[in-house]
Amino acid sequence: MSAVTLSNISKQFGSFTAVEPMSLDIPEGQFVTLLGPSGCGKTTTLRMIAGLLDPTGGEITIKGRRVNDLPIHKRNLGIVFQNYALFPHKTIADNVGFGLRYRNVSKEDAARRVREALELVQLPHVADRYPSALSGGQQQRIALARAIVIEPDVLLLDEPLSALDANLREDMRVELKKIQHRIGVTSIFVTHDQAEALAMSDQIVVMSDGRVEQVGPPEEVYNAPASEFVANFLGASNILPGQCTGRQNGTVVMDTPLFGTVPVPAEKAPNVPGAGAAKLVLRAEKLQLVPKGQADPDQISAEAVVETVDYQGQAVRYFVCSGDTQLQAINMIDTRPFAEGDSVSIQFRPRDCAALPGA
Amino acid sequence: MSIEAREARQPWILLSPTLTVITLLLIVPVLFIVVYSFWLRTSVGDVQPGFYLDNWADTLTDRFYRDILLTTLRIAAITTVVCALMGYPAAYFIARAKSNKALLLLLLMLPFWISYIIRTMSWIYILGTNGALNTALQWLGITAEPIQMLYNETTVILGLVHFLLPFMVLNVYVSLDGVDETLEDAAGSLGATKWQSFLQVTLPLSLPGLAAGSLLCFVLGAGTYITPAVLGGPRDAMFANLVYEAIIIQLNWPLGAALSLLLLAVLGALVMIYNHFLGLGQLMKGLG
Ligand SMILES: Nc1ncnc2c1ncn2[C@@H]1O[C@H](COP(=O)(O)OP(=O)(O)OP(=O)(O)O)[C@@H](O)[C@H]1O
Numbered sequence A: 001m002s003a004v005t006l007s008n009i010s011k012q013f014g015s016f017t018a019v020e021p022m023s024l025d026i027p028e029g030q031f032v033t034l035l036g037p038s039g040c041g042k043t044t045t046l047r048m049i050a051g052l053l054d055p056t057g058g059e060i061t062i063k064g065r066r067v068n069d070l071p072i073h074k075r076n077l078g079i080v081f082q083n084y085a086l087f088p089h090k091t092i093a094d095n096v097g098f099g100l101r102y103r104n105v106s107k108e109d110a111a112r113r114v115r116e117a118l119e120l121v122q123l124p125h126v127a128d129r130y131p132s133a134l135s136g137g138q139q140q141r142i143a144l145a146r147a148i149v150i151e152p153d154v155l156l157l158d159e160p161l162s163a164l165d166a167n168l169r170e171d172m173r174v175e176l177k178k179i180q181h182r183i184g185v186t187s188i189f190v191t192h193d194q195a196e197a198l199a200m201s202d203q204i205v206v207m208s209d210g211r212v213e214q215v216g217p218p219e220e221v222y223n224a225p226a227s228e229f230v231a232n233f234l235g236a237s238n239i240l241p242g243q244c245t246g247r248q249n250g251t252v253v254m255d256t257p258l259f260g261t262v263p264v265p266a267e268k269a270p271n272v273p274g275a276g277a278a279k280l281v282l283r284a285e286k287l288q289l290v291p292k293g294q295a296d297p298d299q300i301s302a303e304a305v306v307e308t309v310d311y312q313g314q315a316v317r318y319f320v321c322s323g324d325t326q327l328q329a330i331n332m333i334d335t336r337p338f339a340e341g342d343s344v345s346i347q348f349r350p351r352d353c354a355a356l357p358g359a
Numbered sequence B: 001m002s003i004e005a006r007e008a009r010q011p012w013i014l015l016s017p018t019l020t021v022i023t024l025l026l027i028v029p030v031l032f033i034v035v036y037s038f039w040l041r042t043s044v045g046d047v048q049p050g051f052y053l054d055n056w057a058d059t060l061t062d063r064f065y066r067d068i069l070l071t072t073l074r075i076a077a078i079t080t081v082v083c084a085l086m087g088y089p090a091a092y093f094i095a096r097a098k099s100n101k102a103l104l105l106l107l108l109m110l111p112f113w114i115s116y117i118i119r120t121m122s123w124i125y126i127l128g129t130n131g132a133l134n135t136a137l138q139w140l141g142i143t144a145e146p147i148q149m150l151y152n153e154t155t156v157i158l159g160l161v162h163f164l165l166p167f168m169v170l171n172v173y174v175s176l177d178g179v180d181e182t183l184e185d186a187a188g189s190l191g192a193t194k195w196q197s198f199l200q201v202t203l204p205l206s207l208p209g210l211a212a213g214s215l216l217c218f219v220l221g222a223g224t225y226i227t228p229a230v231l232g233g234p235r236d237a238m239f240a241n242l243v244y245e246a247i248i249i250q251l252n253w254p255l256g257a258a259l260s261l262l263l264l265a266v267l268g269a270l271v272m273i274y275n276h277f278l279g280l281g282q283l284m285k286g287l288g
């Protein structure tokens, strides 16, 4: 049974449409991420599921029960807020135990469950402190403990990691996923960080301007983007105009002015019609620079000149020019990076490409 | 001079004009009053300097003064409770308003643009025997004769509430405005109803503002003499009216001095107790 089903839910604020009708089915135990740029309607969607906003249209069911008219306190959801929303006047133990007061749980049981939840988030020793005496990362864990101690049907997380600094964010990401996996709670996670989404999710829902652009597991969304927006939002991509000339041995044959014929795996071009205008999607990480004339004959290559070098530590981002076309490439550094003005060959494998319909 | 030394001196330099004014206009006069309270008014009516304890003996032993002090404190307490009950919902409404917050706050401040005395007098035109309410009741035929509504303890409290309510609303508003709304959402998601969320989260977090507002209402209410003078009857005198009576009417400055110092001591003690438990910082927030 699905844990959460959204059928055509939408939200209008006056004449402004924050979320266009969207449908989504979330199986029990899955970790689903709503991913998209600021203002695309992620929080609005999450708040509708939570019962903090009334949908303008559509239906929300949680565990088979229609909840549109169910107030938030009856939905049995765990919510982790971006700013943690811990009660500043209550101790950590009282914060974590807050939800148990409204459930028929005996005092001893409640104390035990609070202790277990604190152990789960690895903070058993802070029970008697107040939230202000904890670091940001610790407050984050307490917020999580408070949300899961009530054994919610669904865990909702709105950018829970965005207030943490970069290193802590990555640690918490791993830990959050581990805890979610261990207790097996269905989770809906909101973020605008593609790395977070790719690392944590079973399914990613990519949103833009209140619309769902694509739904799928991370590899699929990453490797076979359904739109130009998705291709560019999850990492950097080069989008090259071209023609689809037909299908052959499980590939869609693309013809591009720059690279000639490129056979794209058919599963990475699901929406491209048999023939006509189409776009080749070439990920910046898949485009490799090699010294001029040393291109691998098994790969597709072209000549180019390095325009800009953006050094990033273990990787480097190049902007290169091939003919009139500017391309982006992100390469790991083996020896010494190329310099601006170098003449190089650029190469890629056709199986790393995807294709989109349209001109 | 080191940077630290300069920074340590800076607040005092900035404060010095205020400190000078406070010293000259507040501390020095109060010290005069202290000295006065030990002088004596002779039977012929002139004031005799010296160190006499007669005024203090009168002030502290006369049951008349004690009763009026207790009445004053009772009226101030009732006023404070009424202000809290009426002011809290209003402050909550303003703090949670999605738009027009500035306008609502402006409306709240509007009464301050009119003199407190005139605002108090205006009740005479509403509740007086020829006032709006009596005229309306007679015109509607509900009553035949004007009803005496003015000049009792209730109208004194009414006038005080009218005067003090904005102070309460402002203080509670400042406190509520600082309470993160997502805390209520969080409480709701954990199973608390709206009312439970309010009792468990919002109310406790706004108590400092409620306490500050209450202190202000109580102290200002207990120290007032205009409201009972305008809206009270002969038996509704409050303590400040006694001081007025002693100094202006009887010209007995030494007795007036002792009486006013007693009121100052009682209210001062209250502020101390408040400061001990809650700190005056909250009060400043509400005023600022
Ligand atoms: N109460 C509201 N009234 C009017 N417009 C609103 C309201 N809440 C949100 N919006 C608008 O709806 C759109 C979606 O907002 P939402 O908060 O869902 O974005 P988001 O995807 O969560 O963005 P972010 O990553 O910045 O949090 C935005 O354009 C926002 O301005």
Ligand SMILES: [Mg+2]
Binding pocket: A042, A043, A044
């Ligand atoms: Mg958001």
